[in-house]
Amino acid sequence: MLENQIEGTKGSDKSLILSFIWIIFSVLYVLFINTINIFPSIYYIFSSILLFVFILGIIVSTKINISLSFGKFFWIMYSIVIIMGSFFSINQELSIKYLLSYLPLVVLMIFSENIPIQIFNFIVPSMVICTGVHVFMNLFFLIQPEKQINILMKLYTGKELMNAVNQTRASFLVGITSDIGQNAFHISLFMICMFALLLTKTNKIVSIISFLFGLVLLIGTTKRGLMAGLFASMIVIILIRSRKNIKRFFVYSVLLIFFILVGWYILNNLEITQVMIKKNIDYSGNILNGRQYIYASTLNAFNQHPFRGIGVNTTQIVSSGNDAHNIYLQVLAESGVVGFILFVTAITCGLVQGIKELLKAEKSKYETIIIFSVSYQVFFVVYGMSGNPFYNNSLLATYILCLMIVHIFKKKKDEDCSYD
Incomplete structure (x- = not known):
């Protein structure tokens, strides 16, 4: 029996190590490999690699759990x-x-x-570090814009390089990515992490300042859909956490209003945010930015094959x-x-x-x-x-x-x- 316990412990240790490797690889993929796309050949097979490491961890563990929710x-x-x-x-x-x-x-x-539950303690810190690199590089490029194109030329070639350079010259924030949407995703993920830390940790000053930096950068990307998603997520969390506490609801509401007012000030007083305002009136003032034509084509495709x-x-x-x-x-x-x-x-x-x-x-x-x-x-x-x-x-x-x-x-x- 003692030998079985020892073997089970070793199996658990191996599973823990492999699960840790899996978490780190998945975070690195999400925030670097797929973003910068230095290794395009693994773009479509990365999840298979994740699955292989994960299954290997299950094989060396002492038991397998499957529940169907x-x-x-x-x-x-x-x-x-x-x-x-x-x-x-x-x-x-x-x-x-x-x-x-x-x-x-x-x-x-x-x-x-x-997956061992201990592994999940690494997720938010890992996300903060990796997304923080993107946020830092965006801030660096705001201070030293002349260095951005040189760095982008070392990361990309062909169409991706052209897209990144053109968007940079048009005053869009692409960071070290080749697309403003991908850059906005990293910034949004950073802000989600900071918001979670703000609500649960005692040192709130760092989280607030980091969140505000992220807000400035996110506005600079001009991605309104991601902004809407971010603030919707904040409102939902605030409503959930303050459902039984009027005082907490008041504090969170003041905090949210503060962020909105700061965002409004930034929107109206920084030159870079004027890009966003201009984008809103493109396509003859249509806020959909021409997406109504895409929606019409998509619905037409559905009408042709509504079931399959x-x-x-x-x-x-x-x-x-x-x-x-x-x-x-x-x-x-x-x-x-x-x-x-x-x-x-x-x-x-x-x-x-x-x-x-x-x-x-x-x-x-x-x-x-x-x-x-x-x-x-x-x-x-x-x-x-x-x-x-x-x-x-x-x-x-x-x-x-x-x-x-x-x-x-x-x-x-x-x-x-x-x-x-």
Whole structure:
């Protein structure tokens, strides 16, 4: 019996080490490898690498846990629908490329309960460090703008370099990425981490100052959809945490108003934010920036194939090379009515379960990571109304990671009846 215990301990140690490697690799991928794309060959196979390391960790562990929640069930059903739909896709190559990234992530989520809970203590600090590098480089380029293009030329070539340089010369903030949207994602993720730390840690000054720096930079990217998602996530968390405490609600409301006023001041007094104002009146004053034409093309594709859809990741074929800039319309067109219902139900289940876990985790040592998970889920859902987070590897991988956080902490709560 003693030998079995020793072997079990060694297996747990190996599993812990491999899980730690997996978490670090996933964070690095989301925030660096996919962003800078120095290694484009792993763009579509990174999740397979993640899955390999993860399964290896399960093999050396002493036991395997699988629980099928409603959320997991609907993700599995949605996955089956888009796999079947890929056989009838209008472009099977595009559909298969997406499935190579998407399906391993779903498998990871299904087996998420096998990750040691200690590992999740590293997620927010890792995110802060990695996104902090992006934030620092953005601030550095504001001070030393002449050095940005030289650095970008060392990171990119071809179309990506041209895109990064053109956006930089047009006064958009791209940081060390090649696209303002990707840069805005990193800044938003940094701000979500700072907001979670602000609510749960005693040293709030650093979090407030860091958040304000992020706000300035996010405005500079001109990405209004990400701003909407960020502030929506903050409002949801504030409402949840202050539901029984009027004083806390007042304090959080004052804090939120303060951030809004600071943002308004920045918007009206910094030259760089005038780029955003100009963007809002482009396309003959249409705030949709021409997306109504993309929406019309996407809906037309849905009307042609309302039940089976046109195949995952193929909207760009019917909308002149563009994604739908609305994940709900795109899922509707690509996977049909059934796939759309399963998708919406799946993301709703994840968010509802996340909120339940947050209510249970208040004032516990795990509150920060669960606030991060719920905040990002709200951000993902809201930004999805005007962007493509479900079709971007970085944003999708982060979303799946947040679902995994919910599952692993639900398991701990069910087993221990407590987060302590």
